[in-house]
Amino acid sequence: MGRWEPNARERLGRSALELFLERGYESTTAAEIAERAGLAKSTFFRHFADKREVLFGGQDRLNRLFIDAVTGVPDSATPLDAVAAALDAVAAAFGPEQRAFVRQRHAVISGNSDLRERELLKLAALTAVMADTLRERGVPDPAASLAAELGSLAFRNAHARWIDPANQQDFPDLARQELNELKAATATLDQAPGTAR
Amino acid sequence: MGRWEPNARERLGRSALELFLERGYESTTAAEIAERAGLAKSTFFRHFADKREVLFGGQDRLNRLFIDAVTGVPDSATPLDAVAAALDAVAAAFGPEQRAFVRQRHAVISGNSDLRERELLKLAALTAVMADTLRERGVPDPAASLAAELGSLAFRNAHARWIDPANQQDFPDLARQELNELKAATATLDQAPGTAR
Numbered sequence: 001m002g003r004w005e006p007n008a009r010e011r012l013g014r015s016a017l018e019l020f021l022e023r024g025y026e027s028t029t030a031a032e033i034a035e036r037a038g039l040a041k042s043t044f045f046r047h048f049a050d051k052r053e054v055l056f057g058g059q060d061r062l063n064r065l066f067i068d069a070v071t072g073v074p075d076s077a078t079p080l081d082a083v084a085a086a087l088d089a090v091a092a093a094f095g096p097e098q099r100a101f102v103r104q105r106h107a108v109i110s111g112n113s114d115l116r117e118r119e120l121l122k123l124a125a126l127t128a129v130m131a132d133t134l135r136e137r138g139v140p141d142p143a144a145s146l147a148a149e150l151g152s153l154a155f156r157n158a159h160a161r162w163i164d165p166a167n168q169q170d171f172p173d174l175a176r177q178e179l180n181e182l183k184a185a186t187a188t189l190d191q192a193p194g195t196a197r
Numbered sequence: 198m199g200r201w202e203p204n205a206r207e208r209l210g211r212s213a214l215e216l217f218l219e220r221g222y223e224s225t226t227a228a229e230i231a232e233r234a235g236l237a238k239s240t241f242f243r244h245f246a247d248k249r250e251v252l253f254g255g256q257d258r259l260n261r262l263f264i265d266a267v268t269g270v271p272d273s274a275t276p277l278d279a280v281a282a283a284l285d286a287v288a289a290a291f292g293p294e295q296r297a298f299v300r301q302r303h304a305v306i307s308g309n310s311d312l313r314e315r316e317l318l319k320l321a322a323l324t325a326v327m328a329d330t331l332r333e334r335g336v337p338d339p340a341a342s343l344a345a346e347l348g349s350l351a352f353r354n355a356h357a358r359w360i361d362p363a364n365q366q367d368f369p370d371l372a373r374q375e376l377n378e379l380k381a382a383t384a385t386l387d388q389a390p391g392t393a394r
Contacts, residue, residue, distance in 0.1 A: 186386070188276070
């Protein structure tokens with residue numbers, strides 16, 4: 001007990017998702033996750049406060065990546081540049097090696113209404129933090145809120161495309177495409193459906 | 198018991214908010230709400246499933262107003278016209294006579310993290326339903342999602358201004374102003390902060 005275990009966090013995360021998908025999230029215990037990973041239960045609790053944190057523990061890091069990126073762009077950057085930089089930065093959490101995990105995580109969350117709510121709330125918090133960070137950069141409201149919502153929509157859409165088994169593109173490419181499409185769509189909001197641009 | 202009570206629902210709603218603000222939401226029971234209103238506990242449960250529904254029971258009506266308005270605009274309407282019609286329609290739930298209730302409701306929700314989460318989730322659901330309704334009208338994505346987010350932002354901002362004690366304007370005016378400001382802000386998203394338009 002208490003000894004160092006190589007890759008314990010990753011092993012626990014993988015075992016947790018296997019069990020969540022096999023038995024359901026509600027029916028899986030921390031002890032079972034540790035057992036599947038070949039680790040002690042106490043090791044589980046050194047890495048995660050509870051089984052829910054296996055799914056949402058990465059969110060703080062994601063928020064940090066977003067905020068640091070928006071803070072780090074030069075003063076001359078436009079609100080959309082800042083949002084694009086944030087989307088680029090989160091690519092660090094969505095590399096090819098994370099795709100299987102993120103896809104399984106999505107399947108688990110989709111199947112449980114409490115987890116879906118938790119995911120929505122985390123995204124709302126992330127959007128609010130982005131808007132705050134843009135305001136601190138001097139972007140006035142409602143442009144700050146609007147840019148943050150565009151970033152949030154681009155993130156959600158890129159995430160959905162990225163975890164699609166048929167997808168071959170990497171996350172930053174998808175996020176840029178989605179943001180560009182949203183930007184283009186702003187010009188169509190006062191056009192009747194079916195009207196040529 | 199079981200007899201008709203004039204304005205029972207309104208009386209229960211007002212009593213509930215008084216008690217939530219006096220004693221805290223968590224510490225207030227349905228029996229106490231009924232007692233304050235001079236009604237039987239069974240009358241409370243004929244009108245509300247639980248005390249939380251006093252705060253969120255109006256939400257289904259709000260969703261219905263939004264959806265019906267978006268569905269009802271002519272085919273030639275732009276996505277923003279449809280969203281503006283939805284904001285106009287919800288004015289029926291935000292008349293001068295509801296302002297005290299809505300303001301107290303906001304104070305109760307602001308003071309309780311579970312209720313704040315519930316409010317965020319309700320708003321996310323409303324935004325999703327608006328986007329779906331726009332898609333059914335033939336608005337393509339991501340314009341449908343974007344228009345719904347603009348409507349949602351305009352609604353939140355107008356709501357915040359409307360319940361401000363200093364406010365003299367009515368809800369539809371505020372909502373229109375907010376939507377127009379958001380529309381204008383879309384043109385500033387690729388301008389550096391401080392740049393003249």
